[in-house]
Amino acid sequence: MRHHRDDVVRHAIVVLDTYGLADLTMRRLASELDVRPSALYHHFRDKQSLLAAVADELLRRGARPLAAQAWDEQVVELCSGLRDALLAYRDGAELVSTVIAFGLGASQPYDDLVTALAPARLGEELASTAARTLLHFVLGHTLDEQTHLQAGSAGAIGDDPRPRSDFGAGLGLVVDGIRLRSSRGVDARA
Structure with missing residues (x-):
């Protein structure tokens, strides 16, 4: 066949x-x-x-249209959607992280974040850094969540599943920092 x-x-x-x-x-x-x-x-x-x-297929399957209008709300939607897409498959975060680190693909989340950040008027360099920072936060946090769940399921650790995720709070901290830079204007690089 x-x-x-x-x-x-x-x-x-x-x-x-x-x-x-x-x-x-x-x-x-x-x-x-x-x-x-x-x-x-x-x-x-x-x-x-x-x-x-x-x-790329995992990310395509997890993509969903944005409902938010404001750039910061779009960023939160994109990051939350990426997390959901990664959590939908075993080792999804590790796979996508590896592909991104090797420069082999999985570039859509970064591209989407750069587009969403454009209205923040951060400038090209800072917008790129902000998109990478958001991406690293989502990938790292999700990898930690998946690893903990899988290790617990396999009996490798004695921990119970975590009662709730602090993903939203952590993402809020990162977005607050970007929002602060945005309010300073394009030339605020300190």
């Missing part, structure tokens, strides 16, 4: 969600698809390009 690129990505997401990122290998994926591993290289030059496609 011949599989299309989209089929391979969909199956890779199932493998990711079932076994985790460490076990998302070309060999396992090929076995799940009932093909030889070499057949996957017809669609992806290496495992990293497969992971990039999987990360």
Whole structure:
């Protein structure tokens, strides 16, 4: 049976969600698809390009239209939506973080944040830094949440699930800082 690129990505997401990122290998994926591993290289030059496609698909699936009008409210919506998209799949935060760190893809969240921040008139350099800071906060916080949940589920730690997340409060602190810079104007870089 011949599989299309989209089929391979969909199956890779199932493998990711079932076994985790460490076990998302070309060999396992090929076995799940009932093909030889070499057949996957017809669609992806290496495992990293497969992971990039999987990360982009997870982000695409999690995307939702913005309801907010104000730039700071859009930023909160984007960051919350990204967190939800990452939490929807096992090791989602680790996968997307890795793909971004390697410069292989998953650039949509950054691009969306830069666009949302434009009305804040931070200037290109500071808007870029603000978008990266927001992205790092979301990825780091979500990675911590997923790792804690998975470790608890596997019995690796004795902690109970955390009663509630402080994601919103932390995000609010970051957005407050950006809002402060925005009120100072474009030339306030200190």
